[in-house]
Amino acid sequence: MMSPRRSVHHAQQTRHAIVAAGVALASVEGLAPLSLGRLAAVTGVSKSGIVGHFPSKEALQLGVLAEAVRIFRREITVPAEHCQPGLARLQAVAENWLSYLDRGVFPGGCFFTNVTAEFDGREGPVRDAIAGANEEWRGYLAAEIAVAVDRGELDPATAADQLIFELMGLMLSLNHFLQLDHDPRAVDRARLGLSRLLQSCAPAPGATANSPPG
Amino acid sequence: MMSPRRSVHHAQQTRHAIVAAGVALASVEGLAPLSLGRLAAVTGVSKSGIVGHFPSKEALQLGVLAEAVRIFRREITVPAEHCQPGLARLQAVAENWLSYLDRGVFPGGCFFTNVTAEFDGREGPVRDAIAGANEEWRGYLAAEIAVAVDRGELDPATAADQLIFELMGLMLSLNHFLQLDHDPRAVDRARLGLSRLLQSCAPAPGATANSPPG
DNA sequence: CCTACCGATCGGTAGG
DNA sequence: CCTACCGATCGGTAGG
Numbered sequence A, B: 001m002m003s004p005r006r007s008v009h010h011a012q013q014t015r016h017a018i019v020a021a022g023v024a025l026a027s028v029e030g031l032a033p034l035s036l037g038r039l040a041a042v043t044g045v046s047k048s049g050i051v052g053h054f055p056s057k058e059a060l061q062l063g064v065l066a067e068a069v070r071i072f073r074r075e076i077t078v079p080a081e082h083c084q085p086g087l088a089r090l091q092a093v094a095e096n097w098l099s100y101l102d103r104g105v106f107p108g109g110c111f112f113t114n115v116t117a118e119f120d121g122r123e124g125p126v127r128d129a130i131a132g133a134n135e136e137w138r139g140y141l142a143a144e145i146a147v148a149v150d151r152g153e154l155d156p157a158t159a160a161d162q163l164i165f166e167l168m169g170l171m172l173s174l175n176h177f178l179q180l181d182h183d184p185r186a187v188d189r190a191r192l193g194l195s196r197l198l199q200s201c202a203p204a205p206g207a208t209a210n211s212p213p214g
Numbered sequence C, D: 001c002c003t004a005c006c007g008a009t010c011g012g013t014a015g016g
Helices: A005-029 A036-043 A047-053 A057-080 A087-103 A111-119 A125-150 A160-181 A185-200 B005-029 B036-043 B047-053 B057-080 B087-103 B111-119 B125-150 B160-181 B185-200
Strands: none
Touching (some): A005 A036, A005 A047, A005 A057, A005 A111, A057 A087, A057 A111, A087 A125, A087 A160, A087 A185, A111 A125, A111 A160, A111 B111, A111 B160, A160 A185, A160 B160, A160 B185, A185 B160, B005 B036, B005 B047, B005 B057, B005 B111, B036 B047, B057 B087, B057 B125, B087 B125, B087 B185, B111 B125, B111 B160, B160 B185
């Protein structure tokens, strides 16, 4: 007897084709101008086929955003999991981030930079989901900074909010210059800024790590 | 006899009302979703009244962008003209920039950050005009940095491209955090980063200015 | 500057 | 998942 497995799998494939096309379109043009019609044309699915997976445009935008989050994690944080938590992992995610922008993982540059600029002046669930993705990312950085301080790899006086603010600035600037000028020297400028920034938070010479005695 | 002055003046007022409304709308939602119909509704002018001033949507976008450039100059560079060229003027434009974002001169944050993110992956005259506005701004910063180096206010080894990259990063980050969190502490973080950045380019103690002998 | 209109596309629904 | 269709809005034109 026929199991429904094949058609379920096929539906999942269709759904993934839709969000993948949506991510590519939205990274270049934004989440707002995403349209059912264009996505239907690009994927070969009918408009009502799209609606079958995403009952509203808003649901589609949220689905596309969730896929972008998956890709970001796959490119940035997952490959850094094998690193020691703290400074080493912080440096790894920073380098992964440079590489992610340099390689053009999303055709329009950093997906989150683009949609944050697009939606930060609006209201609603899409704006909230974008803000949540940003908060998750800052929380990740804050946690690794805290570990690095605790391990004595960063100065105990390190102001995490300030460090995150400046880290974000380097990454936003890299995305800005790469997308506008396509000048690969921007990657080296971001790397240099990053290196100086972390150096400025280095522990005072002779300071000892906050590790258990023994 | 009736001169045409009055109607010409009225037409200029109408034109200004259109671009002013366009700047407000575009700073929040972007230049792409600007529509003749909504602008007509907001200004009370008919759609064909809009078309009379801007024969195409593209012309409207370019007109709105030009008005935003005027406002940016009025807020940032013009008030710094009374400062000594070089480091003093650089610090003045930086402070004006902080204030411009802090005061929310454009309702959606930095107009240029928003439309650059929106159009940097597209092609055409609007993208080119946005890139030109960015180039003009960088050129302004580069010129003041060069003067500051020449006057001995910044270290002769200062890498202007690197300094501009990091300055832009602080401003992009400020816009990002202000728009996303509405947290005024971001302004202090940008100011602190700015101060450290310029300090890192300070001339070595005892170095003399490159001024003519006498 | 206006009204009236054009074909195209929008998000979404009906019915199957 | 499909075709066919809905009212609304898009950029732009005709005619005055």
